[in-house]
Amino acid sequence: MESATQPDATAAVAAGDASNGKGESPQSFEVRRPADGSVIRELPIDSPATVADAVARVRANQPAWEAIGFPGRRRWLESLRDWILANQDRIDSMMQEETGKVRADAALEAFYCLDAINFWCDQGPGFLADEIVSPHNPLLKAKRAKIVYRPFGVVGMISPWNFPVILSLGDAIPALLAGNAVVIKPSELTPLTLIELVRAWREEVGAPDVLAVVNGMAETGGALIDESDYLQFTGSERTGKVVMKRAAETLTPVSLELGGKDPMIVTRDADLERAVNATAWGGLLNAGQICISIERVYVEEPVYDEFVGKLTEKVKTLRQGADGDTYTAEIGAMTSPAQVEIVSGQVEDARSSGARVLTGGRRKDGPGDWYEPTVIADVDHSMQVMREETFGPVIPVMKVRDVEQAIELANDSPYGLGSSVFAGDPEEGERIARRIEAGHCNVNDVLINYNVLGLPMGGWKSSGIGVRHGAQGIRRFCHTEAVTIPRLPTAKSEPVWFPYSPRKRGIVRRIYRFLNARGLRNRLR
């Protein structure tokens, strides 16, 4: 079967090359069903001129969108929420078709958007309210000082294929509520559900034309960076660096949500059954294609064999397949053919270096992009599967001497997105969490931080710059404007303004000395 994206073409795309790796510039691209490889639809590639037109169109509508205020914008987002609720089954089916997800995983996308709309609608006014700052200097007490949040204008978003709606519309919700227009370039592998949602926003919800989609690969994405006032990128570390370089040319601020290699630590007194169930779900949900998947597990020596045995038994019970709307499978297809190659290469590297593949470990025969859910034991950090992002249904487990070694190995990674700790005593879990170099740590749980929308979500080290969620998750889409306003009627001039004179400067010096020196004698000298 022909692949939609071969690894060499992916490399060309990340490098910003508009060609297909053979020197030709394609005019369109095909969106396929990962379950069997068949084509769903062909879409035209939007040229830089088309991107500029789309941005100009929503830019023209942005001032009116800002002017209706938060309550006005909130009403439109709440109408979108109601439309999603009324159309959820159809949206879930579209999502399944273009991603290969099982039904339960496809449904997560709409769930997230519903929750996110309500969260940002409720919390947004507080997060964006003017912040009063009390001047620290008594000389400035006559000023009212405040921080005012003002929208950037047009926010561009470039998104990946693993959660095509959560990672595009999900981020657009706070950007829109903050008063911005938004243009999204979804992954070329999975644009269809988002296109339908944006169509519904305009045609069925009847909302203002401040949300648009442009389609294509690197050239289209690059043009969107050039045209945007702020750029939110979610994708690989490699493309993130290209995006940041491009944004530097126009000094466009960016947030980058990049890859991960999330560790889990299991201590000797952890609840092993819960830890095993959590590892299977946290490592294999969405066929392991989650930036915050559990990608490496460190288990203390006394419980290592029992953990590995139980995990293998658990993973063997999981059903893989295309389950339509029946909720009868846990593991779907992989969405990107290129990613199947990467996963397969890492497993073979581990196998040939002496690791034990206890279940799975191969592609499924037949059409489509299927890789079996896999458990690998006896891995170490010489193997790719413990160093590089896998982004597939593979759980490597390593034996460690003690917690100290587990923490050292967990931090031995260029990534720092997320992590988990399973410990008998949650307080010990928290002590370990505070030593892990990552944007989040779930104690006796996995992935759950993503649902606590009040918490910032973002990566350390090569996992990104900036955060989504929490107050910063909406404020990042705004300029901060510092405003001072006089509390009292103002004089015609101020003592520190022109003209200078020895007498005036002498008084100013004495006042500054009085305020900044410590000890009365010193102040008065």
Ligand code: NAD
């Ligand atoms: P990718 O970097 O290949 O592509 C991401 C997006 O960038 C796509 O829309 C693509 O068309 C576009 N793009 C590619 N080259 C570009 C260029 N030169 N200029 C502008 N845009 C360009 O990533 P992917 O394979 O779609 O997604 C998987 C990656 O995303 C993994 O590394 C995963 O960890 C990461 N991810 C991170 C998060 C997070 O929140 N940190 C969430 C999900 C996925």
